[in-house]
Amino acid sequence: MKNLTLLTLILSSVCCSITKNNPLITNGETFQTASFEYQPINPIPAKLKEKEIAEVIHLNAKNDAKFNIGDQWTYEEEEYIGGGNAYVKYATFVVTDTMEAGLLTKYVLNEVDTFYAQDDKMFFWDKHYQEYIMYYDFNATSSYDIKFYDPFRKSDEIATVFIDSIGYRHFGNDSLKAQHIHVLNSGTIEDYQEIIYEGIGAENYGIKLVLGCGLCDFNPYITKLRCFSSDMMTYSFVAYACDSTWFTTDTKEIDAENTKIYPNPTTHLVWIDGIDQDIAYELHSATGKLIQKGYTKDKSVFIEGNGIFILRLNDKNNWINKRVVKIE
Known part of the structure; x- marks a missing residue:
């Protein structure tokens, strides 16, 4: 009984520490997320195991992300204008409205896209399937699947998200849970690696993962997450202002x-x-799937296997495409 009393005090202390400053709760207070590790100090008798499990479940109660009108994601954006020149600016995604659907609150982004959060997951509207598709499972520890349509292959596909590691990114006294992932069969990048922030989304290319876009030629082109802002606080992921712009030339x-x-x-x-x-390059399959990318070495690119490839070369923001037919 002494051990159980000590365990209950520890759990109560942890519960108090995690109910301060969670940035995803918008009830007028400022909350802070916290990471902790549960470990009993002394072995617990078998007859008390059920009590121990009940306490742990209470600690892990669901706390779905909530958003308000005006919450904003700011991503860096590059626009190539030729001659090796580019504007570096920013693109914003703003919660412009909400819709109630039973117990669910759905959020409108830029008056175009919609999403909702439920059971520690984020679901985004898919125009092709005319339904909401789960893109993020913030409680996943191994893997999960995402259904998507690949317009280049004209086929229904399944992308598998593998959780490589889980950590926290700290912002002063605040922190965000981060899943380091890689995606198999994304239809966009062969070695698709990404960081997913709980209640926010992807660190690169936009809020949700980019699937089925191997030959998409975006200009402007969204790159990294700069900031996420709510009425409570702003998380800054870069060392400069969220609305910074500049011009590059060469x-x-x-x-x-x-x-x-x-x-x-x-x-x-x-x-x-x-x-x-040596310059940056991307190697695509004939169907548009990104196979590899990096920098040339001694003005050469290593290509394994036979087939038809598209080699994209980039020198100072200027892209050219070359068709490679490799037959041994």
């Missing part, structure tokens, strides 16, 4: 006409003639 530009590629079936290397230095 006089060097690769010449598409004079850039040639030479596959070597023996070494699996594709040598690029017409560039002065």
